[in-house]
Amino acid sequence: MSDTGATSAAAPPTPTHAEHPGITVTDVTVRYGEVLALDGATLTVSAGRITGLIGMNGSGKSTLFKALMGAVRPDRGEVRLAGLTPAMARRRGIVGYVPQSEAVDWAFPVSVRDVVMMGRYGHLGPTRRPRSADHAAVAAALERVELSEFAERQIGQLSGGQKKRAFVARGIAQEADILLLDEPFAGVDKRSEGTIVRLLRELAEAGRTILVSTHDLHALPALADEAALLQRRVLFHGQVHEALTPERLALAFGLGADSGLAAPGDRGANPDPDPANPDPDPASAKPAATSAPSPIPRSNA
């Protein structure tokens, strides 16, 4: 664990797959014209761990995912997935991606089964036709996310949570070593959230490397082993309960430490969330009833 700002300048040599099967982001800077989206971001995600990536709107979370998927090329620095460049990792089917809902054309005429089958493309033989093993893998993935009965539905006709589960099933069918999930809980009902959290924990225990961006700090202790606070660069990376202190959250969300922004573990002092805003976005959250800097207990310890 570390407050990583001080260490980001020293770029370590690129690890090989054998040395590091997870994700390494080394001193990555990304600009969109005049906009500096990432500024020397450095992060290591170990295999078998789930890391929550948290930061306010515009802090660079999606840009980091795009860099990991090779959709944007860093101006400086490098990313490696299992020691490979994004293009190589994608070609080898090592990395699975659950995109933000806004990034998907839900009107596209594909069924839920088709979407999950996309995860099998890297496994198809020269004929590019799915074989019985591929159909079986898709059926098993659909069952794991509890979507078997929706398999033939057009993907856009699912609820927000079901759509996310369909993309998680795609990653499961792909058997990807590394899973990237951009805001998997946005617009998701509690049942879907619970299903996704449980599945990701199972996948991590099976050795997968998982990076999840989320605004839902309350989901984080049950979900993640570690948390990384992003504000163009990684301000802190360590145990979840160490990241979710009022001081560190204030740093990441650009508020004064005395703003009253409470860590999820402080919920006990305010057990009934505002029914109009049950899962407040911390960037816009009104001050909670307590500002006591008590670290939260990890429920996955």
Ligand SMILES: Nc1ncnc2c1ncn2[C@@H]1O[C@H](COP(=O)(O)OP(=O)(O)OP(=O)(O)O)[C@@H](O)[C@H]1O
């Ligand atoms: N294609 C683009 N062209 C120009 N600026 C962009 C582009 N994409 C993102 N940005 C800017 O880069 C910064 C980082 O954006 P990014 O989408 O990575 O943030 P984010 O943390 O994912 O935000 P959110 O939580 O709102 O999804 C923002 O200032 C954003 O306006």
